[in-house]
Amino acid sequence: MITVNVLALAAVVTAIALAGNTWWSLPPAPRLAVLSARTAFVGHDAGHAQTAAGRRANRALELLPEVADHPAT
Numbered sequence: 329m330i331t332v333n334v335l336a337l338a339a340v341v342t343a344i345a346l347a348g349n350t351w352w353s354l355p356p357a358p359r360l361a362v363l364s365a366r367t368a369f370v371g372h373d374a375g376h377a378q379t380a381a382g383r384r385a386n387r388a389l390e391l392l393p394e395v396a397d398h399p400a401t
Contacts, residue, residue, distance in 0.1 A: 330370055330379075330389075337363040 340360045347353040377386040
């Protein structure tokens with residue numbers, strides 16, 4: 329589910345970026361809203377370690393936003 333959500337989110341963001349500052353960026357906007365909400369729910373559940381079946385996978389998903397906020401230099 330996470331992989332599908334990330335790929336769909338990337339596709340919608342790419343479509344909006346390619347549309348540019350035109351009216352054609354409006355049709356994918358509701359999809360962006362839904363996918364953003366799904367991403368937020370997955371992140372919330374990962375914070376409570378309720379996303380994956382294993383403890384190790386839950387910990388990795390929980391730390392993922394930390395890595396995105398503080399990339400290695």
